[in-house]
Amino acid sequence: MKTAFITGAAQGxxxxxxRQFAREGYQVGLFDVNxxxxxxxxxxxxxxxxxxGFCDVRDSASINEALSTFTQATGGQLHVLVNNAGVLSGGEIMTHSESQIRAMVDVNVTGLxxxxxxxxxxxxxxxxAMVINLCSASSIHGIPLLAVYSATKFYVDGLTQALNLEWEDDDIYVTCIKPPVIDTEMGRSLDPRHIENMTWEMxxxxxxxxxxxxxxxxxxxHVLGSSTRTWHRVSRLFGMGVSRWFTQRIVG
Structure with missing residues (x-):
């Protein structure tokens, strides 16, 4: 039986x-602070x-214990690691508290x-084996009112690219997925000005x-969503100036 370890697996x-991996016959690891x-x-x-079990991705002892718990049940096998745990705070960066900024960096960057x-x-x-990182459409161009969160997802994109090369000789394939705004508790926590201009597409x-x-x-x-794919193609083809213009139109 193949195995998949998923962080932030309690909801959303x-x-x-x-659930998807369980349906496909995987032995699944559900790990979260909840x-x-x-x-x-x-x-x-x-x-x-x-x-x-419990996994706080900000704490190395917690991570090691969670992986140990999982692989004791799988005979040491780990076919797929899904780095899903993430934190988001919306609004102008100057309204964010230090704890909000640190939480996004600690979970989305350091934790992953x-x-x-x-x-x-x-x-x-x-x-x-493979690693699948949950990235975001906000790694295509920096998003106003999501500045720190967006920056953390640029990091995820860069780390994915680097480890895809660095871990190739170890037979570990590293990739990421870039969804648009998703209809979840996190997606609904966006700044209201975003919600006015962006739909929960998925x-x-x-x-x-x-x-x-x-x-x-x-x-x-893998970029998800028709509008996100268009945005991604435009950004790659026409450069930063057009990408900035397109981003302004998307987020209002």
Missing amino acids: IGLAIA AARCEELLSHPEFKHAVA TMVSCAAHPLLKATEG KPDAVATAVYGLTQRRALH
């Missing part, structure tokens, strides 16, 4: 991804082969990096399907 996109919710999910028939590094020996020991299940699809069709990144 992470839970949808866990361990009680993850453990409750084990009573659902779809997660009869799952493992659940530490989980990846901690999982590396397990991935290397598993034939054909549900968590659609992201989960695309994430699983990357295990079948490997690509360095």
